[in-house]
Amino acid sequence: xxxxxxxxxxxxxxxxxxxxxxxxxxxxxxxxxxxxxxxxxxxxxxxxxxxxxxxxxxxxxxxxxxxxxxxxxxxxxxxxxxxxxxxxxxxxxxxxxxxxxxxxxxxxxxxxxxxxxxxxxxxxxxxxxxxx
Numbered sequence: 001x002x003x004x005x006x007x008x009x010x011x012x013x014x015x016x017x018x019x020x021x022x023x024x025x026x027x028x029x030x031x032x033x034x035x036x037x038x039x040x041x042x043x044x045x046x047x048x049x050x051x052x053x054x055x056x057x058x059x060x061x062x063x064x065x066x067x068x069x070x071x072x073x074x075x076x077x078x079x080x081x082x083x084x085x086x087x088x089x090x091x092x093x094x095x096x097x098x099x100x101x102x103x104x105x106x107x108x109x110x111x112x113x114x115x116x117x118x119x120x121x122x123x124x125x126x127x128x129x130x131x132x
Contacts, residue, residue: 030130033073037123040069044100044116051107063104063112070096070119092118 027035047062074093077086096115103111 030126033076033126034123034130036069036073037119037126040066040073040119041116041123043069044112044119047103048109048112048116051109051112056107059107060104063100066115067097067100070100089122092122 043062043066047059047066050056050059050062070093074090074097077090077093079086079090082089096118099111099115102108103115
């Protein structure tokens with residue numbers, strides 16, 4: 001068994017953090033929303049794995065982070081410009097928040113799958129806007 005090279009691990013961690021920060025700094029507003037949605041999808045997938053593994057604390061952390069990101073997406077909505085679309089997205093985000101809190105309480109994989117699918121559909125539509 002080898003001893004981990006903590007200096008190398010720290011350098012990798014710093015590189016990853018810098019890479020993420022640079023990606024955010026250089027991203028367009030459209031790309032930032034994509035990144036947020038990717039973050040929600042990643043956190044929900046991680047929460048599902050944590051439920052399967054019985055890692056309740058990890059599940060709670062991941063769901064909490066997904067909730068924070070969805071709240072951020074919700075706060076970005078411009079109701080004056082977005083009209084009915086912004087109103088509908090706001091309602092959908094509110095529903096997802098409710099469902100994620102329920103999933104956290106019950107450790108319910110089906111609810112996590114449902115919310116993952118909903119945010120995935122929104123992301124697919126958002127991605128298509130960028131290619132138009």
